[in-house]
Amino acid sequence: MENVIEVENLTHWFGKQIIYENLNFTVPRGRIFGLLGKNGVGKTTLITILMGFLRPISGRCRVLGENSHNLSPAARRKIGLLFEGHLAYNFMSISQIEKFYSAHYPNWNRELYYGLVDRLDLPYDHVIKNMSCGQRSQVVLGLIFAQSPELMILDDYSMGLDAGYRRLFLEYLSEYVKDGSKTVFVTSHIVQDLENLVNEVIFLDRGGEILQTPLDDFMSDFKQFSFRNNGLKNIPHRDEVIKSVDNTGSIISVYSFQSKEAVAAHLKEQGLEVAVLEQVPMTLEDAFIGLTGKY
Amino acid sequence: MFSSILYKEWLKIRRYLIIAFLLNLAVFSYLFISLRHLFVIEHAEMIWYQAFEIGTLHYTLIKYLSIITGIIIGAAQFIPEMIRHRFKLSLHLPVRPNALALWSVLIGLFAVAFISILDAFSIYAIISIYFPHEAAISALLTAIPWLWAGLVAYLGIALTAFEPQSSRKFVYLLITGGFLWLFYQSNDYESYNRAIWRLVALSLLFIPSVILPAYRYRNRSS
Structure with a gap:
């Protein structure tokens, strides 16, 4: 083309x-x-x-x-x-x-x-x-x-x-x-x-x-996962797997191109025991902020 | 292409061309009234003595008028293009940038020249009323450097407006100011008769030189 x-x-x-x-x-x-x-x-x-x-x-x-x-x-x-x-x-x-x-x-x-x-x-x-x-x-x-x-x-x-x-x-x-x-x-x-x-x-x-x-690829590959912050000592940090982190206090969201299982395993490697990791549907604006981060 | 550029430039300058025309008309009317007043309160032989023995110029009122005209037309034409970098709109038109810059300048130059030519006729006509033909021609030859200075002022405004870099703008203004200074080195009759054509030829170099700042405007690196 x-x-x-x-x-x-x-x-x-x-x-x-x-x-x-x-x-x-x-x-x-x-x-x-x-x-x-x-x-x-x-x-x-x-x-x-x-x-x-x-x-x-x-x-x-x-x-x-x-x-x-x-x-x-x-x-x-x-x-x-x-x-x-x-x-x-x-x-x-x-x-x-x-x-x-x-x-x-x-x-x-x-x-x-x-x-x-x-x-x-x-x-x-x-x-x-x-x-x-x-x-x-x-x-x-x-x-x-x-x-x-x-x-x-x-x-x-x-x-x-x-x-x-x-x-x-x-x-x-x-x-x-x-x-x-x-x-x-x-x-x-x-x-x-x-x-x-x-x-x-x-x-x-x-x-x-x-x-x-x-x-379409971006919207299907890039995902937001959220979990409750039940007094976690560590907060997840950005790296190759986690593109950004949004911590609103009681809820923590991580954004990644990886699958739910891979992200859960990765959080465990970071020393975070997450009971329930939920994938959250995103609009393009959510995904954009997830990828580039808030200010 | 040309008619379209002419249309745009005309829309920008038409009101200011009328303002410049009215300003010139007012100044020449005042000059006429002043001369008439002079002939009413003074003996004719005294005025003759002042003019041709002492060398008093009775029309210095118009000395800087053409410069003001050039600045008015230049500002009317280029300030709207430079505010918020609107000149980029013109440079994106499907027209060669050099041709665009040159045509724009030539259109403005024609407008200034139009007023300057009217001024030349006016000075000849007003002086002819009170003095012999030879004196009117002499007045015209004396005023030519002042009238031409308006075109130089206009070209200096164009050059400065197109230039994107502030320090260079300053240099162009200095060059223009210096060049204009050359046209005002004498208050004697016809003192530029031998030099004016060289100055005119030299000042025509301003016209192609607008291409450089226009090119620099388009190809900035910061």
């Missing part, structure tokens, strides 16, 4: 803070990828590098077969990019920005844009700078859909959107990728939204540690 994004040995740092060290991953065509990670792990930085706005210290990034630092106009025409914070030309009105962008994209879908923007119930001469954050988001997302891009890169699309519009947007996005030729690379602070959307997830951790996996 053709890869639309290829990242090889990417290394970048700001000052003394290492953001990535030899980061590697690929995004095949026709898939929806969720890039997940806590604040500050470098999700936006990664997108900035992929779009050629930041030159990494070392490594190679290719987008649609081209070096990301030197994307041709033809390649950029195929990429719908949502900048963090729903950046837009705020001096333009709803109709002016449509007129401006439509001149650059041969597959421009005017109906799609106005289909989304009409839901704002604003006059077309309403200027973007006078819109709320959520209204501006709707205009910007409408512009990206109207481009009909091959690759959509969305940096925190959910910022400022209410639940209804987020749901609507996800429906549009599902429709957009239906024919299998389009690819979406998305980050969101609302992890739960991605559960029914993405095919694969990339978990990014500080220092550039990465876990790339199909979402």
Whole structure:
């Protein structure tokens, strides 16, 4: 399968803070990828590098077969990019920005844009700078859909959107990728939204540690086990088997890719006698917190 | 592509172009009224003596006007792009970044030049009312460095705005300031007649030089 994004040995740092060290991953065509990670792990930085706005210290990034630092106009025409914070030309009105962008994209879908923007119930001469954050988001997302891009890169699309519009947007996005030729690379602070959307997830951790996996595999392999803390002297700690520990006082939860039996045996090795170890069903958000930990 | 960039730049500068036009109109109106007032309260031969024997310039009011015009248009065009790094939106358009930066600057430059040309006609027309044709031409030649300084100021704003690094922005401002200083080294009639074309040619180098900071903006390493 053709890869639309290829990242090889990417290394970048700001000052003394290492953001990535030899980061590697690929995004095949026709898939929806969720890039997940806590604040500050470098999700936006990664997108900035992929779009050629930041030159990494070392490594190679290719987008649609081209070096990301030197994307041709033809390649950029195929990429719908949502900048963090729903950046837009705020001096333009709803109709002016449509007129401006439509001149650059041969597959421009005017109906799609106005289909989304009409839901704002604003006059077309309403200027973007006078819109709320959520209204501006709707205009910007409408512009990206109207481009009909091959690759959509969305940096925190959910910022400022209410639940209804987020749901609507996800429906549009599902429709957009239906024919299998389009690819979406998305980050969101609302992890739960991605559960029914993405095919694969990339978990990014500080220092550039990465876990790339199909979402279904992750949700079936990664598990949460809980047990009562009946005056335990030791608390389980993170290691190869236990990815993280959540101690709320009376209940202790451990997260692991191992089976219940293996985790029970491992806890015993750590000197913990657990009477009843229960597997707890998880949402993607639970699993995300389980994997990356709370702050 | 060009028409689309023109459309965007026009949306940004149109109001400020009108403001700059009205400012220039107000200053030239004041210049006209001042000159008329001078001819009412002074004998004509005294004004002639001041102008052509002592060398008093009666239109120094417009000396820095073009610089203000250049700054207004430059700020109107580039501040919206630089706030929250909106220039990235332009750089993601399916247009060659160099062409994008150059076209944007040329459009703004044309706007400043439009006002400067109107200023040139205005100074010729106002001086022609009270002085002979030769004096009006002389006034025009004397004012050309001031009018051209507006274009240099605009280009300096563009250069500084595109540059992502603060220390380099400072250097570009210094270079621009130094260059502008060259245009204001004399208060005598037509003192730049021999030097102005060299200064004009040199200042045209500002136009291609905006490509470098625009490139650096796109390829930052931090």
